[in-house]
Amino acid sequence: MVVTTTLPVAVIGAGPIGLAAAAHLLERGLQPLILEAGPTAGAAIEQWRHIRFFSPWRYNTDAAAVRLLARTGWEAPEPTALPIGGDLIDQYLTPLAALPAIASRLHTGARVVAVTRQGMDKTHSRNRDTAPFVVRVEHADGEVRDYQAAAVMDASGTWSTRNPLGTSGLPAVGEAAAANHISSPLPDVLGCDRETFARRRAVVVGAGHSAANTLLNLAELAAQVPGTKIVWAIRGASAAKVYGGGDADGLAARGQLGSRLRSLVESGAVELHTGFGVASLAASDGAVTVTSTNGRTLEADVVVPATGFRPDLGILRELRLELDPGVEAPRDLGPLIDREFHSCGTVEPHGAKMLAHPEQDFYIVGMKSYGRAPTFLLATGYEQVRSVAAALAGDREAADAVQLELPETGVCSSDIGTSCDVPAATAGFVAETSGGCCEAPEPVLVGFPTGLAHGRSGEN
Numbered sequence: 001m002v003v004t005t006t007l008p009v010a011v012i013g014a015g016p017i018g019l020a021a022a023a024h025l026l027e028r029g030l031q032p033l034i035l036e037a038g039p040t041a042g043a044a045i046e047q048w049r050h051i052r053f054f055s056p057w058r059y060n061t062d063a064a065a066v067r068l069l070a071r072t073g074w075e076a077p078e079p080t081a082l083p084i085g086g087d088l089i090d091q092y093l094t095p096l097a098a099l100p101a102i103a104s105r106l107h108t109g110a111r112v113v114a115v116t117r118q119g120m121d122k123t124h125s126r127n128r129d130t131a132p133f134v135v136r137v138e139h140a141d142g143e144v145r146d147y148q149a150a151a152v153m154d155a156s157g158t159w160s161t162r163n164p165l166g167t168s169g170l171p172a173v174g175e176a177a178a179a180n181h182i183s184s185p186l187p188d189v190l191g192c193d194r195e196t197f198a199r200r201r202a203v204v205v206g207a208g209h210s211a212a213n214t215l216l217n218l219a220e221l222a223a224q225v226p227g228t229k230i231v232w233a234i235r236g237a238s239a240a241k242v243y244g245g246g247d248a249d250g251l252a253a254r255g256q257l258g259s260r261l262r263s264l265v266e267s268g269a270v271e272l273h274t275g276f277g278v279a280s281l282a283a284s285d286g287a288v289t290v291t292s293t294n295g296r297t298l299e300a301d302v303v304v305p306a307t308g309f310r311p312d313l314g315i316l317r318e319l320r321l322e323l324d325p326g327v328e329a330p331r332d333l334g335p336l337i338d339r340e341f342h343s344c345g346t347v348e349p350h351g352a353k354m355l356a357h358p359e360q361d362f363y364i365v366g367m368k369s370y371g372r373a374p375t376f377l378l379a380t381g382y383e384q385v386r387s388v389a390a391a392l393a394g395d396r397e398a399a400d401a402v403q404l405e406l407p408e409t410g411v412c413s414s415d416i417g418t419s420c421d422v423p424a425a426t427a428g429f430v431a432e433t434s435g436g437c438c439e440a441p442e443p444v445l446v447g448f449p450t451g452l453a454h455g456r457s458g459e460n
Helices: 016-027 063-070 085-098 209-224 252-267 366-370 378-392 396-400
Strands: 009-012 032-035 110-117 133-139 144-149 151-154 201-205 229-233 271-273 278-284 287-292 297-300 302-305 362-364
Touching: 009 016, 009 110, 009 133, 009 144, 016 032, 016 063, 016 085, 016 366, 016 378, 032 110, 032 133, 032 144, 063 085, 063 378, 133 151, 151 378, 201 209, 201 287, 201 297, 209 229, 209 252, 229 297, 362 366, 366 378, 378 396
Parallel strands: 009 032, 009 151, 151 362, 201 229, 201 302, 229 271
Antiparallel strands: 110 133, 133 144, 278 287, 287 297
């Protein structure tokens, strides 16, 4: 770093990637300042703690973080077990956040509202690279405070900014007014959200595996509670991409998931509406009418927005960023993850060099680094922060020596109508993405990135 290293490196977010970043910084002799908007580490995951990962524990932890934990006698989970989100919090993130080296540098209830350079907005160039960053934070008690930092790693994720229900990237007309009828993107249908859906009519909007698994859980609820109705609305003309390869799928659990969903649609348990782009929502008399762009309507008690996520770039307005105009990832990374042009298994190894912006010593890492692309993996983020920590410490050789194994058979996006549909047999492991590749006997509760074999990530 050009600026003085007596200042800390600000890490925005205390999820898996943010805490991994802190662990790597500590190993490099750098001081992290960890800022988490939620009340605890992993607060976003807490909102989907019921979701089961497809990939086992051995792919879901960062090497540097594990080294920190191992010094305390931490007992690692069974490497072949499949955790749920709550397990990741309780057995990994919470113990990691409680370590004195992390806890003393972690601020919870600290929402970052802006990042800039001290004494200058983005239009000023002279001496910019030597000016410290200023991170403005709104604390839970209402205090607003500015923190200085030598560098910034934004690992704040995308959970807080879901994509709207409407087409063209905009909220549907009336979407805000109908908010009381819209659930979270991954509701706990069989748990704490059961009464929201039992004996009611739900419309699930979206064609990814998060939508598929919500539909499967709703079908189980409907079998238990008569009167529960399930409607599935997708923009495309066919649900074939979601069904995937079925019995021919080289990933058995993914094939099972698609086959089960197809059976539910064919039996009438799930009412499928294709070519349904949402134009408007109108709430009335305790229900909501969902109208498509071609004038069709669906009546619902609750709408599930399984429409994906996008990055919140507002807090970075005063920084000089260079983003891909399509997916809103760092410019060099964007073309490699654009699912319209690349299959989901062809992402090149990447680290600090590819994640760099014109704003020196600023990096977006983790899920947010993928912008609107849905193919991010925890393992990708762990390798990113290992590389970035090395770069900030001045070890360019280690920063550039990135290794990330993303086999075609083990990675797919939420739109799986690519070469991931019917992959060849895997070589001993597979990995889940936000689209749902998996290594599980029963694909019931899934939906978020986990990991896969990823070379030397975390190793010195």
